[in-house]
Amino acid sequence: MAPQVVRIAIVFLVVICLFLGVRSQAVPKGFGEDGFHRIQAPQMIASRAMSHAGRKACAECHEDKFKVTPHVQKGVGCETCHGPALAHAQNFETIKPKVPSTRADCTRCHARLVGRPDWFPQIDPNQHNPGKRCMECHEIHPSE
Ligand code: HEC
Ligand code: HEC
Ligand code: HEC
Ligand code: HEC
Numbered sequence: 001m002a003p004q005v006v007r008i009a010i011v012f013l014v015v016i017c018l019f020l021g022v023r024s025q026a027v028p029k030g031f032g033e034d035g036f037h038r039i040q041a042p043q044m045i046a047s048r049a050m051s052h053a054g055r056k057a058c059a060e061c062h063e064d065k066f067k068v069t070p071h072v073q074k075g076v077g078c079e080t081c082h083g084p085a086l087a088h089a090q091n092f093e094t095i096k097p098k099v100p101s102t103r104a105d106c107t108r109c110h111a112r113l114v115g116r117p118d119w120f121p122q123i124d125p126n127q128h129n130p131g132k133r134c135m136e137c138h139e140i141h142p143s144e
Contacts, residue, residue, distance in 0.1 A: 051084035058085070061092065065141050070121075081105070081140075106134045 030039040058078045059066055066072060071081075079085050085097040100106070103125060112122040129137070 051086050052079050053084075053086040053089040055079075057089045061089075067142060069140070069142065071140065100140075101133065101135070103134055106138075 033039040055078050081100050082097040088095045088097045107125045112124050
Protein backbone atom coordinates (compact mmCIF):
# COMPACT_ATOMS: atom_id res chain seq x y z
CA MET A 1 0.00 0.00 0.00
CA ALA A 2 1.25 3.49 -0.84
CA PRO A 3 2.65 5.31 2.26
CA GLN A 4 0.49 8.45 1.78
CA VAL A 5 -2.67 6.32 1.92
CA VAL A 6 -1.55 4.84 5.23
CA ARG A 7 -0.84 8.33 6.61
CA ILE A 8 -4.25 9.63 5.57
CA ALA A 9 -5.87 6.54 7.07
CA ILE A 10 -4.06 7.23 10.35
CA VAL A 11 -5.19 10.88 10.33
CA PHE A 12 -8.81 9.79 9.73
CA LEU A 13 -8.58 7.20 12.49
CA VAL A 14 -7.22 9.78 14.98
CA VAL A 15 -9.93 12.30 14.05
CA ILE A 16 -12.68 9.69 14.40
CA CYS A 17 -11.35 8.55 17.78
CA LEU A 18 -11.11 12.17 18.97
CA PHE A 19 -14.68 12.80 17.82
CA LEU A 20 -16.02 9.72 19.62
CA GLY A 21 -14.02 10.57 22.75
CA VAL A 22 -15.28 14.17 22.93
CA ARG A 23 -18.82 13.09 22.08
CA SER A 24 -18.96 10.54 24.86
CA GLN A 25 -17.98 13.28 27.35
CA ALA A 26 -20.06 16.14 25.91
CA VAL A 27 -23.43 14.44 25.34
CA PRO A 28 -25.43 14.47 28.60
CA LYS A 29 -26.80 11.31 30.16
CA GLY A 30 -30.19 10.22 28.85
CA PHE A 31 -29.86 12.16 25.60
CA GLY A 32 -31.37 10.48 22.55
CA GLU A 33 -33.18 7.72 24.44
CA ASP A 34 -36.51 9.24 23.43
CA GLY A 35 -35.85 11.75 20.64
CA PHE A 36 -33.62 14.78 20.42
CA HIS A 37 -33.62 15.69 24.13
CA ARG A 38 -32.61 14.24 27.49
CA ILE A 39 -35.18 11.67 28.58
CA GLN A 40 -35.41 13.26 32.05
CA ALA A 41 -35.94 16.85 30.74
CA PRO A 42 -39.79 16.89 30.55
CA GLN A 43 -39.93 15.50 34.11
CA MET A 44 -37.53 18.19 35.37
CA ILE A 45 -39.50 21.00 33.74
CA ALA A 46 -42.85 19.65 34.94
CA SER A 47 -41.58 19.47 38.52
CA ARG A 48 -40.73 23.19 38.72
CA ALA A 49 -42.87 25.17 41.15
CA MET A 50 -45.67 27.15 39.46
CA SER A 51 -45.72 30.90 40.02
CA HIS A 52 -48.61 32.14 37.85
CA ALA A 53 -52.26 31.51 38.68
CA GLY A 54 -53.87 32.66 35.43
CA ARG A 55 -56.63 35.23 35.08
CA LYS A 56 -59.46 32.77 35.79
CA ALA A 57 -58.16 32.48 39.34
CA CYS A 58 -58.15 36.29 39.74
CA ALA A 59 -61.75 36.55 38.54
CA GLU A 60 -62.89 34.54 41.54
CA CYS A 61 -62.15 37.47 43.88
CA HIS A 62 -61.57 40.51 41.63
CA GLU A 63 -64.56 40.35 39.29
CA ASP A 64 -64.69 44.19 39.27
CA LYS A 65 -61.26 44.38 37.58
CA PHE A 66 -62.55 42.61 34.47
CA LYS A 67 -64.61 45.55 33.17
CA VAL A 68 -63.92 46.01 29.49
CA THR A 69 -60.91 48.31 29.07
CA PRO A 70 -58.39 48.35 26.19
CA HIS A 71 -56.11 46.12 28.27
CA VAL A 72 -58.75 43.55 29.18
CA GLN A 73 -60.13 43.61 25.64
CA LYS A 74 -56.73 42.96 24.06
CA GLY A 75 -56.02 40.17 26.52
CA VAL A 76 -53.22 41.75 28.57
CA GLY A 77 -53.19 39.34 31.52
CA CYS A 78 -53.48 40.48 35.13
CA GLU A 79 -50.10 38.99 35.95
CA THR A 80 -48.44 40.74 33.02
CA CYS A 81 -48.72 43.94 35.07
CA HIS A 82 -49.00 42.57 38.61
CA GLY A 83 -46.35 39.87 38.32
CA PRO A 84 -46.69 36.17 39.15
CA ALA A 85 -49.47 35.94 41.74
CA LEU A 86 -50.17 32.28 42.47
CA ALA A 87 -48.84 32.69 46.02
CA HIS A 88 -51.23 35.62 46.53
CA ALA A 89 -54.21 33.73 45.08
CA GLN A 90 -53.54 30.90 47.53
CA ASN A 91 -52.75 33.13 50.48
CA PHE A 92 -54.25 36.56 49.84
CA GLU A 93 -54.15 37.70 53.46
CA THR A 94 -50.38 37.62 53.83
CA ILE A 95 -49.01 37.86 50.29
CA LYS A 96 -49.78 40.83 48.06
CA PRO A 97 -48.75 41.07 44.41
CA LYS A 98 -46.96 44.14 43.09
CA VAL A 99 -49.01 47.14 42.03
CA PRO A 100 -47.44 49.02 39.09
CA SER A 101 -46.60 52.58 40.07
CA THR A 102 -43.64 53.82 38.04
CA ARG A 103 -43.54 55.23 34.51
CA ALA A 104 -41.26 52.36 33.53
CA ASP A 105 -44.04 49.89 34.38
CA CYS A 106 -46.01 51.40 31.48
CA THR A 107 -43.33 52.56 29.06
CA ARG A 108 -42.03 49.01 28.69
CA CYS A 109 -45.03 48.56 26.39
CA HIS A 110 -45.98 52.15 25.41
CA ALA A 111 -42.66 53.91 24.77
CA ARG A 112 -42.35 54.78 21.09
CA LEU A 113 -40.14 52.30 19.26
CA VAL A 114 -39.64 51.98 15.51
CA GLY A 115 -40.16 48.24 15.89
CA ARG A 116 -43.72 48.68 17.25
CA PRO A 117 -46.63 48.71 14.80
CA ASP A 118 -48.18 52.14 14.03
CA TRP A 119 -51.62 51.12 15.28
CA PHE A 120 -50.30 50.44 18.76
CA PRO A 121 -50.74 53.44 21.14
CA GLN A 122 -47.25 54.83 21.82
CA ILE A 123 -45.88 57.94 23.47
CA ASP A 124 -42.47 59.55 23.71
CA PRO A 125 -41.75 59.41 27.46
CA ASN A 126 -39.57 62.55 27.23
CA GLN A 127 -42.41 64.58 25.66
CA HIS A 128 -45.51 63.02 27.22
CA ASN A 129 -45.96 64.69 30.62
CA PRO A 130 -42.44 63.96 31.87
CA GLY A 131 -41.98 63.50 35.61
CA LYS A 132 -45.63 62.65 36.28
CA ARG A 133 -46.99 59.24 37.15
CA CYS A 134 -49.02 57.74 34.31
CA MET A 135 -51.80 56.84 36.74
CA GLU A 136 -52.39 60.50 37.63
CA CYS A 137 -54.23 60.76 34.31
CA HIS A 138 -54.81 57.23 33.04
CA GLU A 139 -57.20 54.94 34.83
CA ILE A 140 -56.28 51.29 34.36
CA HIS A 141 -59.21 49.98 36.36
CA PRO A 142 -62.07 52.41 35.94
CA SER A 143 -64.38 52.50 38.93
CA GLU A 144 -67.46 53.13 36.77
C1 HEC B 1 -59.16 34.10 47.07
C2 HEC B 1 -59.34 35.49 46.73
C3 HEC B 1 -58.29 36.16 45.84
C4 HEC B 1 -57.74 35.69 44.68
C5 HEC B 1 -57.96 34.35 44.00
C6 HEC B 1 -56.91 36.75 44.18
N1 HEC B 1 -56.94 37.82 45.03
FE1 HEC B 1 -55.97 39.59 44.83
N2 HEC B 1 -56.65 40.24 46.63
C7 HEC B 1 -57.58 39.56 47.40
C8 HEC B 1 -57.90 40.37 48.56
C9 HEC B 1 -58.91 40.02 49.65
C10 HEC B 1 -57.13 41.55 48.47
C11 HEC B 1 -57.08 42.74 49.41
C12 HEC B 1 -58.27 43.66 49.18
C13 HEC B 1 -58.16 44.41 47.91
O1 HEC B 1 -57.22 45.19 47.71
O2 HEC B 1 -59.07 44.26 47.04
C14 HEC B 1 -56.36 41.44 47.23
C15 HEC B 1 -55.51 42.40 46.75
C16 HEC B 1 -54.91 42.38 45.49
C17 HEC B 1 -54.10 43.44 44.94
C18 HEC B 1 -53.79 44.76 45.61
C19 HEC B 1 -52.51 44.62 46.40
C20 HEC B 1 -52.20 45.87 47.17
O3 HEC B 1 -51.06 45.96 47.62
O4 HEC B 1 -53.08 46.73 47.30
C21 HEC B 1 -53.73 43.06 43.69
C22 HEC B 1 -52.88 43.84 42.72
C23 HEC B 1 -54.30 41.74 43.47
N3 HEC B 1 -54.99 41.35 44.58
C24 HEC B 1 -54.14 41.02 42.29
C25 HEC B 1 -54.57 39.72 42.12
C26 HEC B 1 -54.29 38.94 40.93
C27 HEC B 1 -53.50 39.43 39.73
C28 HEC B 1 -54.90 37.72 41.11
C29 HEC B 1 -54.89 36.54 40.16
C30 HEC B 1 -53.60 35.94 39.90
C31 HEC B 1 -55.52 37.74 42.42
N4 HEC B 1 -55.30 38.97 42.99
C32 HEC B 1 -56.21 36.68 42.99
C33 HEC B 1 -58.11 38.31 47.13
C34 HEC B 1 -57.78 37.50 46.07
C1 HEC C 1 -51.91 47.41 32.19
C2 HEC C 1 -51.52 46.98 33.52
C3 HEC C 1 -52.54 46.31 34.40
C4 HEC C 1 -53.29 45.19 34.11
C5 HEC C 1 -53.34 44.39 32.82
C6 HEC C 1 -54.05 44.90 35.30
N1 HEC C 1 -53.76 45.81 36.27
FE1 HEC C 1 -54.51 45.84 38.17
N2 HEC C 1 -53.58 47.62 38.52
C7 HEC C 1 -52.75 48.26 37.64
C8 HEC C 1 -52.35 49.53 38.21
C9 HEC C 1 -51.44 50.56 37.57
C10 HEC C 1 -52.97 49.62 39.47
C11 HEC C 1 -52.91 50.78 40.46
C12 HEC C 1 -54.01 51.75 40.13
C13 HEC C 1 -53.70 53.14 40.57
O1 HEC C 1 -52.61 53.38 41.08
O2 HEC C 1 -54.57 53.99 40.34
C14 HEC C 1 -53.74 48.39 39.65
C15 HEC C 1 -54.46 48.07 40.77
C16 HEC C 1 -55.06 46.82 40.99
C17 HEC C 1 -55.66 46.39 42.23
C18 HEC C 1 -55.68 47.18 43.52
C19 HEC C 1 -56.87 48.06 43.49
C20 HEC C 1 -56.78 49.05 44.58
O3 HEC C 1 -56.50 50.20 44.26
O4 HEC C 1 -56.97 48.67 45.73
C21 HEC C 1 -56.16 45.13 42.04
C22 HEC C 1 -56.89 44.26 43.05
C23 HEC C 1 -55.88 44.78 40.65
N3 HEC C 1 -55.22 45.83 40.06
C24 HEC C 1 -56.23 43.58 40.08
C25 HEC C 1 -56.10 43.31 38.73
C26 HEC C 1 -56.68 42.14 38.07
C27 HEC C 1 -57.50 41.07 38.75
C28 HEC C 1 -56.34 42.24 36.76
C29 HEC C 1 -56.74 41.31 35.61
C30 HEC C 1 -58.12 41.40 35.22
C31 HEC C 1 -55.51 43.42 36.60
N4 HEC C 1 -55.40 44.05 37.81
C32 HEC C 1 -54.92 43.83 35.42
C33 HEC C 1 -52.32 47.80 36.41
C34 HEC C 1 -52.85 46.70 35.76
C1 HEC D 1 -47.85 44.25 28.48
C2 HEC D 1 -48.00 45.49 27.71
C3 HEC D 1 -48.73 46.64 28.34
C4 HEC D 1 -48.43 47.26 29.53
C5 HEC D 1 -47.38 46.91 30.55
C6 HEC D 1 -49.31 48.39 29.60
N1 HEC D 1 -50.13 48.45 28.50
FE1 HEC D 1 -51.41 49.93 28.03
N2 HEC D 1 -52.05 48.87 26.40
C7 HEC D 1 -51.56 47.65 26.01
C8 HEC D 1 -52.38 47.13 24.93
C9 HEC D 1 -52.20 45.80 24.22
C10 HEC D 1 -53.39 48.11 24.70
C11 HEC D 1 -54.49 48.05 23.65
C12 HEC D 1 -53.95 48.62 22.36
C13 HEC D 1 -55.02 48.72 21.31
O1 HEC D 1 -55.28 47.72 20.66
O2 HEC D 1 -55.59 49.80 21.16
C14 HEC D 1 -53.14 49.20 25.62
C15 HEC D 1 -53.86 50.38 25.66
C16 HEC D 1 -53.56 51.46 26.50
C17 HEC D 1 -54.17 52.77 26.44
C18 HEC D 1 -55.32 53.13 25.53
C19 HEC D 1 -54.95 53.93 24.36
C20 HEC D 1 -56.23 54.19 23.61
O3 HEC D 1 -56.19 54.04 22.39
O4 HEC D 1 -57.25 54.51 24.25
C21 HEC D 1 -53.62 53.54 27.42
C22 HEC D 1 -53.92 55.00 27.75
C23 HEC D 1 -52.68 52.70 28.12
N3 HEC D 1 -52.66 51.46 27.53
C24 HEC D 1 -51.97 53.10 29.23
C25 HEC D 1 -51.18 52.25 29.99
C26 HEC D 1 -50.60 52.59 31.29
C27 HEC D 1 -50.83 53.92 32.01
C28 HEC D 1 -49.86 51.52 31.68
C29 HEC D 1 -49.07 51.35 32.95
C30 HEC D 1 -49.83 51.02 34.14
C31 HEC D 1 -49.97 50.51 30.64
N4 HEC D 1 -50.78 50.99 29.65
C32 HEC D 1 -49.30 49.30 30.66
C33 HEC D 1 -50.45 47.01 26.54
C34 HEC D 1 -49.82 47.37 27.71
C1 HEC E 1 -50.89 64.88 32.85
C2 HEC E 1 -51.70 63.75 32.40
C3 HEC E 1 -51.01 62.57 31.72
C4 HEC E 1 -49.95 61.83 32.19
C5 HEC E 1 -49.14 62.03 33.46
C6 HEC E 1 -49.75 60.78 31.23
N1 HEC E 1 -50.67 60.90 30.19
FE1 HEC E 1 -50.87 59.64 28.62
N2 HEC E 1 -52.28 60.84 27.80
C7 HEC E 1 -52.84 61.94 28.43
C8 HEC E 1 -53.86 62.50 27.54
C9 HEC E 1 -54.71 63.74 27.85
C10 HEC E 1 -53.88 61.71 26.37
C11 HEC E 1 -54.77 61.86 25.13
C12 HEC E 1 -54.32 63.01 24.27
C13 HEC E 1 -53.01 62.73 23.62
O1 HEC E 1 -52.92 61.79 22.81
O2 HEC E 1 -52.02 63.44 23.94
C14 HEC E 1 -52.89 60.68 26.57
C15 HEC E 1 -52.61 59.67 25.66
C16 HEC E 1 -51.86 58.53 25.93
C17 HEC E 1 -51.75 57.36 25.11
C18 HEC E 1 -52.45 57.14 23.79
C19 HEC E 1 -51.61 57.67 22.66
C20 HEC E 1 -52.27 57.30 21.32
O3 HEC E 1 -51.57 57.44 20.32
O4 HEC E 1 -53.43 56.89 21.30
C21 HEC E 1 -50.93 56.48 25.72
C22 HEC E 1 -50.53 55.09 25.26
C23 HEC E 1 -50.50 57.11 26.94
N3 HEC E 1 -51.06 58.35 27.05
C24 HEC E 1 -49.66 56.52 27.85
C25 HEC E 1 -49.11 57.18 28.94
C26 HEC E 1 -48.05 56.64 29.76
C27 HEC E 1 -47.39 55.28 29.54
C28 HEC E 1 -47.78 57.55 30.73
C29 HEC E 1 -46.70 57.49 31.79
C30 HEC E 1 -45.35 57.23 31.30
C31 HEC E 1 -48.70 58.68 30.53
N4 HEC E 1 -49.46 58.41 29.44
C32 HEC E 1 -48.77 59.80 31.33
C33 HEC E 1 -52.50 62.42 29.67
C34 HEC E 1 -51.46 61.97 30.45
